[in-house]
Amino acid sequence: MKLTKVLCRQHIDFMFKRHWIIQGKRVPINLGIEKYLKEKGIPVQDALEFVKEEPPQREKVKIVGPYEMPLPLDENHPNYKERPCLTLKHTNVLLEGISQAQVLTKTIISEDKLPHRIEELAELPAPKSVHEGVKKAILSANIFDCEQKKLPKIKDPERPAYNFPRILGITDKRKNEILTNKLLHIIEKSNDSEVTLSKYVVNDIETNSIFDKEGDLIQFQDVSNILVTSNKPLKHELNETDVSYIDIPDMYPVKHTVTLPPEHFYNDNSFYPIQRSVPMKHPHTTWLHFNRTEVSNIFETPVTPSQILGRSLTHAFTIASSYAKQLYGEDVKDLPDPVHINCIQTDGQRFHFGVFELNTLNVDGTDGIKNVWYCKNDMKLYDSSRYLNGMPVLENYNPKVYGYINAFYNC
Amino acid sequence: MQLLKVHRTFPKLKQLITRRYAQALQREQDEYTDQPIYPPILDMTSKGKKKRERERTRENIKNINTVEEKQIALNMPRYYGWECVMLTEDSVPYNAMPMVQHYTRTHFKPVDSLPDVYQDSSSMADTVVQEIKSAIEDCIVIENEGIQRKITTVLNKNAEAQRENAQARNIVKQINRIITNNLSDKVSHILSSQVDYDPRHEAFWFVGGVDIPPKVFFGRRKKGWPKEAALEPVNRPVQYLGIPLLTLRNHLPLKPVIPYSECENPEFKVAQFSTLPKSVGYSADFRHGTNIPGFWPGDFDEFGLISYHGRGHMLARPESFGTEDNLEALHCQAMKTSFGWLLAQANYQGFTTYNDLTYPLVTQTVITNGNLISFYVYQLNTISMHNDDLDNPKHNICMGTKPMNLYDTIENGKVKGLNDDVLKMLVQFYLNAPEEREHDMKPYLGKEEQFVADIEDDNKRSWLESTYKHLMSNRPKHKLLPETYLWERIYKIEHNTRFFEAKRRPFELGTNPFIRRLDDHLPPYIPKALRPYPRCRKKFETTYYPKV
Numbered sequence: 001m002k003l004t005k006v007l008c009r010q011h012i013d014f015m016f017k018r019h020w021i022i023q024g025k026r027v028p029i030n031l032g033i034e035k036y037l038k039e040k041g042i043p044v045q046d047a048l049e050f051v052k053e054e055p056p057q058r059e060k061v062k063i064v065g066p067y068e069m070p071l072p073l074d075e076n077h078p079n080y081k082e083r084p085c086l087t088l089k090h091t092n093v094l095l096e097g098i099s100q101a102q103v104l105t106k107t108i109i110s111e112d113k114l115p116h117r118i119e120e121l122a123e124l125p126a127p128k129s130v131h132e133g134v135k136k137a138i139l140s141a142n143i144f145d146c147e148q149k150k151l152p153k154i155k156d157p158e159r160p161a162y163n164f165p166r167i168l169g170i171t172d173k174r175k176n177e178i179l180t181n182k183l184l185h186i187i188e189k190s191n192d193s194e195v196t197l198s199k200y201v202v203n204d205i206e207t208n209s210i211f212d213k214e215g216d217l218i219q220f221q222d223v224s225n226i227l228v229t230s231n232k233p234l235k236h237e238l239n240e241t242d243v244s245y246i247d248i249p250d251m252y253p254v255k256h257t258v259t260l261p262p263e264h265f266y267n268d269n270s271f272y273p274i275q276r277s278v279p280m281k282h283p284h285t286t287w288l289h290f291n292r293t294e295v296s297n298i299f300e301t302p303v304t305p306s307q308i309l310g311r312s313l314t315h316a317f318t319i320a321s322s323y324a325k326q327l328y329g330e331d332v333k334d335l336p337d338p339v340h341i342n343c344i345q346t347d348g349q350r351f352h353f354g355v356f357e358l359n360t361l362n363v364d365g366t367d368g369i370k371n372v373w374y375c376k377n378d379m380k381l382y383d384s385s386r387y388l389n390g391m392p393v394l395e396n397y398n399p400k401v402y403g404y405i406n407a408f409y410n411c
Numbered sequence: 412m413q414l415l416k417v418h419r420t421f422p423k424l425k426q427l428i429t430r431r432y433a434q435a436l437q438r439e440q441d442e443y444t445d446q447p448i449y450p451p452i453l454d455m456t457s458k459g460k461k462k463r464e465r466e467r468t469r470e471n472i473k474n475i476n477t478v479e480e481k482q483i484a485l486n487m488p489r490y491y492g493w494e495c496v497m498l499t500e501d502s503v504p505y506n507a508m509p510m511v512q513h514y515t516r517t518h519f520k521p522v523d524s525l526p527d528v529y530q531d532s533s534s535m536a537d538t539v540v541q542e543i544k545s546a547i548e549d550c551i552v553i554e555n556e557g558i559q560r561k562i563t564t565v566l567n568k569n570a571e572a573q574r575e576n577a578q579a580r581n582i583v584k585q586i587n588r589i590i591t592n593n594l595s596d597k598v599s600h601i602l603s604s605q606v607d608y609d610p611r612h613e614a615f616w617f618v619g620g621v622d623i624p625p626k627v628f629f630g631r632r633k634k635g636w637p638k639e640a641a642l643e644p645v646n647r648p649v650q651y652l653g654i655p656l657l658t659l660r661n662h663l664p665l666k667p668v669i670p671y672s673e674c675e676n677p678e679f680k681v682a683q684f685s686t687l688p689k690s691v692g693y694s695a696d697f698r699h700g701t702n703i704p705g706f707w708p709g710d711f712d713e714f715g716l717i718s719y720h721g722r723g724h725m726l727a728r729p730e731s732f733g734t735e736d737n738l739e740a741l742h743c744q745a746m747k748t749s750f751g752w753l754l755a756q757a758n759y760q761g762f763t764t765y766n767d768l769t770y771p772l773v774t775q776t777v778i779t780n781g782n783l784i785s786f787y788v789y790q791l792n793t794i795s796m797h798n799d800d801l802d803n804p805k806h807n808i809c810m811g812t813k814p815m816n817l818y819d820t821i822e823n824g825k826v827k828g829l830n831d832d833v834l835k836m837l838v839q840f841y842l843n844a845p846e847e848r849e850h851d852m853k854p855y856l857g858k859e860e861q862f863v864a865d866i867e868d869d870n871k872r873s874w875l876e877s878t879y880k881h882l883m884s885n886r887p888k889h890k891l892l893p894e895t896y897l898w899e900r901i902y903k904i905e906h907n908t909r910f911f912e913a914k915r916r917p918f919e920l921g922t923n924p925f926i927r928r929l930d931d932h933l934p935p936y937i938p939k940a941l942r943p944y945p946r947c948r949k950k951f952e953t954t955y956y957p958k959v
Contacts (some may be wrong), residue, residue, distance in 0.1 A: 067566060129602065136605060136711065144710040146611040146703050148884040168884045181608060188588065189595040189602055196592040197546055198552065203584070237601060271559075277824055278557040279549070390876035391864045392709055 031052065055065055060354030077265055079152040085210065085217045088314060088375055091294050095259040097306030099249045100120045101313040103256040106363040107356075107371040108245040109313075114376050114404075121407030122400070128188050134402050135394060137182035141175045141348065142385040143392045149174075152293055175348045176289040180226055184287075187409050195410065200229045200280040208271035209321040213363045216257050219266055220318040226287035227319070228409065229274060233282040234340045236355060236411070238372070248366045259298050283323050284410050285342040288315045292347065305378075308345070309352060313373050316343040316356035321409070324358055333362040334369055342408045351401050352377045353408065379404065465799060469765040471629050471959040476857030477866070478708040478759055479879040483929070484764055485615065486699050486959040490927035491892055492699045493648035495615070496688045499749055500653030501572075501724040503740040504692030505732055509684045511743040514618050514649055515750040516796050517789075518679035518808040519742055525836055526668050526788060526810055532842035535597070536835045547834060548818075548826040550585035554578070554781070555821055572723030575780050579655045582781040583719045584608070587657055590841050596917050600844050604661045605712045610705030612653045612718075614751035616764035617646040619798030622685045646797050647688070648700060651751035655718040657706060658752075662850075663845035664714040665773040667790060669808060673772065675790035679806040697892070699882045704755035708862045713759055715752055715774045717840050720744065722780050722814075738813065739784055741778055748811050749776045749789030757794055761856035767795035767803070770850055775840045782818060787811040798888055812836075871955045878955075887903075893917060894923035930956040 034044050071077055094100040102109065114122075147170045154164040181203075188196045203226055210219040274281040290308055297303060320341045325332060327339075336380040339358040344351060362368070383396035438896030453459065462775045472484045483673055485493070498514070512519060560581075563640050564573040587606065631641035691697065704715065722744070725737060732740075753772045754764075768791065776787040780867040793805035858864060863879065895904070895918055902908045904918060917924045934951040942949065 067570065133603075140605065140607075140710065144706040144709060146705060146883075148880070148886075168880075168886060178609065182606065185591070185606055188592050191592075193542075193596070194591050196588075200550075201585075201588060202558060203581075204560075205558065273559045274553075275557050275559070278553050280553070281557075336560070354874065387876060389869055390866075390872035 003314070012217070019193060024215075036318060037109060037150070043138075045308065073265060077263040079267060081264055081266060081268075082262055083217055085219050085266045086257050086260035087219050087221060087263040087266065088260055089221045090315075091296065092259070093295060093297055093303055093307040094310045094314070095307075096251055096254055097308075097310040099251060099306075099310075100254075100256055100258070101310035101317075102246075102248050102373075103366075104218065104363065105317040105367065105371055106360065107313060107317070107373045108247055110243045110245050110372065112375045112376055113243055114353060114374050115238055115411070117237065118355070118404070118407045118411050121410055122403040124403065124406070126190070126399070126402060126406065130186060131175045131397075131399055131402065133186045134183065134399075135397055137179055137186065137394060138382055138385050138397070139394055140182065141179035142170065143387060145170050145174065145178055146173065149172050161353075165217075169189050171294055172291045172348060175291070176225070176291060176346065179246060179348055180287050180289065180346065183405060184409075187406050190406075191410070197278070198231045199284065202227050202229070202274070205273045206271075206320060207273060207318050207322050209318045209322065209325070210266070210268070210270050211361060211363060213256070214365070218257065218260065219263075220314055222288075222315050222318040224286045224319060225285060225289045228285040229280050230282050230284040231280045233337075234284050234342065234411075236340045236357070238374075240330060245372070248370070259400060261298060265371065270322040270325040272326040275328065283319050283341050285344065286315065288312060288320050288345040290345055290347040308347075309375070309377055312343050312345040312352050312354050312375070313356070315345070316354060317358070317371070317375070319343075320356055320358040321361055324361065334360045342411070344405065344408060346381075349381055351379045351381060351404070353404050354381070376404070417860070421790055449475055451568050462799065468959050471764055471957075473766045473855050474773075475957050475959075476669060476860040477863050477875075478761060478856065478861065479863040479875055480957045481761065481763055482700075482702060482758065483875070483879060483882060484959045485765075485959050487929045487956065489699075489886070489925070490923055490929050490931055492697045492885070493615075493650075494695050494697055494925075495648045495650035495700065497696050498649060498651045498693070498747055498751075500612075500651075500655075500720065500744060500751075500752075503724065503728075503743050505736060507691075507743045508739045509682060510686070510688065510691060510693075511746050512681045513620075513684035514796075515746050515807060516681055516793060516803075516805075517746045517750060517809050518681060519746065520808065520810045521742075522810045522812055524812075525786065527818070528666060528668050529839045529843060532839050533613045533835075536838040536842055539590075539593060539597070539838045540831055540835050543838075544754075544829065544831070544834070545590050546589045547586060548829055550589060551582065551781075551818060551826050552821055552824055554582050554585060569727040573728060574723075576656070576721035576723035579721045579723070579779055579781045583656050583779060584781050586837070587659075587719070590838060591659075593840075594841055600661055600663070600716075603712075604716060607705050609654050609656070609659045610658055611703055612651075612655060612705055612748070612752050612755060613701040614651040614754040615700030615702055615939045616754060616794060618649050618651055618803050619646055619795040620644055620683050620685055620794060621647045622687055623791070624687060624689070639799040643800060644685070650696070650698060650700060651747055651754075653720075653748050653751055655720050655748065655752075658718040659716040659841075660718055661714055661845045662712045663847055665716060665775070665843060665845050667771045668773055668788055668810070669719050669790060671792065672906065674806055674808065675804040676791075676806075677804075679808060681806060698885045699884065701883050702755040702758035703883065704752055704759060708759055709864055713756060714772070714845060715756060715779065716845065717775045717777065718748065718752060719802070720748055720776065720778045722778050722783070726790070741814060742787075742811055744807075745778055745785070745787040745811055746789070749774050749787060749809060750807065752792065753789065753791040754794050757791065761853045761861075762794060764794055764797060766855055767793055767800070767805075769854055770848065770852075775843065777837065777840070778814070779817075780958050782816055783814040785812050785814040785834055786840070791892075799854060870953065874955050875954075930954060 037044050074080070085382060088094070094104070098109070101107070130185060149170040149171050151167045151169050151171065153166065156162055156164070184201065205224055205227055207222050208219065210217065212218070288311065290311065292303070295311070297307070320339045324335055324339045328335065335358060341356050341358070343354040343356060346352070352375065354373055359371050359374040361367040377400050380398055381401045382394055382398060385394045387393070453463070472481055475481050475484055508519075511517070561576045562574050564570045591601050591606070621644055623642065627645065628641055632638070722741065725740065728737060728740065753774050756771060757768055772791045774789050776789060778785045778787070788810045790808045792807050793803055796804055815830065815833045817830055817833050818826045821827070853861060863872055863875045866875070899916065899918070903916070914920060934954050937950060937952055
């Protein structure tokens with residue numbers, strides 16, 4: 001279509017709009033009527049005298065609705081603070097991944113090296129029936145569960161405008177929930193009842209840790225999808241000498257608070273959801289789900305493997321530090337006794353194992369006492385598990401992963 | 412190409428050759444018998460013919476090999492789905508008991524203690540209760556006071572009810588964890604059982620003996636049916652939907668509570684409830700019938716042991732319903748959930764609402780809010796209650812207790828008055844071991860092919876699998892449902908103002924667009940580029956709908 005065609009088009013609404021604009025700016029013309037009337041002796045009155053005043057504003061009636069409305073997020077909100085807090089939520093990831101997490105938590109990393117005790121326990125063979133159970137759990141999570149919800153849209157980069165039929169199936173959230181809960185259930189069933197009685201398992205609890213780093217207020221808000229707690233604090237014997245640590249990197253020119261959005265509504269105190277009075281309050285192992293549909297960068301780039309590993313570290317730090325603050329008070333810096341915590345992150349297929357040793361909550365700078373993160377990443381539980389041409393398939397089950405999960409539970 | 416042409420001409424050539432040495436088959440020698448054998452006398456009235464047709468359909472469904480195909484077959488007569496009476500787990504209208512009993516064909520027996528089958532495990536349960544008692548007390552305190560959680564609620568349901576169910580879910584998870592951990596080295600079936608959280612339970616069946624809606628009556632009269640015939644009841648499709656808090660299932664079924672022969676006892680007879688479901692507070696919805704016991708066909712653990720359900724919906728009931736009706740509402744919930752789950756399980760064994768069970772199935776249901784617990788044992792004896800099977804002597808049995816307190820109060824971080832008897836009943840549910848049955852569990856399924864995954868033909872298998880999942884998802888149709896628009900009602904039906912227009916709409920042609928078979932559609936078109944070879948004449952993909 002030619003451009004002229006659009007411009008030449010007659011449109012009655014255009015005329016109407018123009019007409020209103022023109023008529024709205026009308027200048028009154030003095031027709032000399034007032035003078036003429038005065039000459040005749042007829043009184044003239046000002047029209048503005050008859051214009052009514054604006055009615056007084058009425059007070060708003062408070063209507064009791066079916067539910068309580070949330071408070072408006074403004075200066076009067078009880079949680080409003082002048083000083084912004086840089087917040088990392090469980091749906092967000094750090095831009096630089098594991099190295100940024102290292103700087104934020106002042107942690108050195110021993111990669112592919114877990115404490116000896118765990119490595120020993122992981123070698124123990126499990127009975128065949130247990131592995132059958134694990135296989136059943138994998139199949140149940142990926143194939144046999146009946147959830148039919150919309151999965152993410154399929155996009156073909158070659159032809160981005162093409163709409164594929166939307167597939168219904170098991171969402172990644174549900175897959176992870178089923179798999180991890182069933183795995184833990186199998187482990188607990190195959191253990192002695194004395195061991196299980198000393199532990200407690202809670203699902204989906206929120207933890208909050210807030211701290212200062214070099215003048216910035218930072219908070220980590222995290223959800224532990226499964227938190228195994230025990231009746232005495234977890235202790236690892238970590239006097240290993242042959243470990244080479246990855247030191248805290250220098251991220252210049254990137255600042256360590258990049259991609260942490262500032263927030264004005266927050267609580268001043270850290271929050272550990274299990275109360276002091278509970279005997280089984282000591283965190284033992286925390287399970288973290290990586291749900292690809294929920295976790296994303298604040299910019300639209302896809303999440304990288306390094307960022308996923310960074311999540312494990314910040315998550316373990318959140319739980320350990322909030323627990324330590326509950327134990328020793330909000331202002332504790334160097335801990336009298338290190339806090340240990342195990343962390344397992346999974347996306348339903350890959351497992352990332354980590355053991356975190358919290359030595360200090362003073363995370364300024366890179367000198368002095370540091371925290372330590374032992375990790376073993378990227379262990380695949382299986383290669384693929386899905387319907388292949390209408391047949392349920394589980395390819396290349398890896399029994400070693402179960403060994404590590406069991407070792408984490410028993411250490 | 413040349414070769415192909417030869418192939419086509421070959422059968423024609425064959426006809427040209429004269430068959431010189433052919434002769435008629437020899438007649439059978441013993442064509443005559445001493446006693447005359449007559450063919451069966453068939454009822455040739457239209458009623459009789461229709462009845463035979465229905466029987467043939469049932470027989471066809473029975474002869475289908477796989478579970479998934481049977482489910483598709485149940486849905487074959489309706490393209491837009493059945494207009495189902497919706498029974499949900501969490502809404503019980505006033506005075507629901509008679510209807511639920513008739514729809515599930517269940518005799519309800521209120522009891523104070525568990526049936527005799529559970530006597531054997533009594534002493535063992537006592538020791539287990541003593542072992543786990545303190546752990547249970549701890550978990551109740553921790554869940555009520557020790558952990559701070561944020562419970563998010565949705566707006567379209569009662570917030571109070573949702574909060575109570577969330578709390579119940581947490582406590583049930585802990586109690587289940589403690590009991591299974593304790594029992595796993597004492598009894599073998601616990602280790603091999605699977606635990607499901609929030610599984611999807613759905614069941615579909617036909618109920619006969621219900622009055623017809625006035626719309627159907629007047630429609631029939633318009634067609635000139637005599638009044639008696641116009642009043643004849645139709646099968647009502649019923650769909651149950653529920654989400655338990657937690658279930659346990661195993662690869663072996665539980666033992667029957669009462670002998671199977673006992674289920675024909677006339678004492679268990681349930682009164683017929685012919686009132687329209689719409690007039691007692693149930694709604695109807697167009698959907699494909701689904702039978703889902705929390706897993707897809709092919710899973711190894713097919714039989715349910717225990718299911719836990721929340722009772723948050725009781726908080727949403729008006730106070731004017733009274734305590735007695737509230738108690739009945741719990742019983743109704745138990746009957747619906749137990750029947751729904753067992754029916755879905757029975758469907759995975761190859762039985763459908765048209766082909767009755769040949770052995771009983773049992774499940775145990777617990778309804779709780781974390782403190783109040785009621786126990787139910789349900790034995791499914793029959794799933795056939797359609798119009799042609801109204802005088803079916805078999806009935807299902809449900810035995811249930813009143814809600815009992817697990818504990819009295821929580822004071823100073825301690826549980827006061829934990830009720831050992833209630834805990835013992837719960838442990839006995841877990842101790843009730845499933846057993847292997849001596850009879851054939853799947854008489855109506857194929858020997859080699861029991862699930863679609865067993866089918867050898869790749870195309871057929873994939874097609875059936877995706878069609879089955881598509882039906883079970885009940886996702887909205889791409890095109891809108893047929894409808895008589897209001898302007899049509901005014902200007903075409905009520906006032907014939909557009910007589911000159913061509914008559915193309917269903918009401919002008921005198922057809923019902925909703926009576927359309929599932930396979931009554933054009934199969935997917937194969938573009939020429941994707942056909943197996945050039946000049947291939949096959950334009951449409953093959954469909955594998957079961958023939959019923």
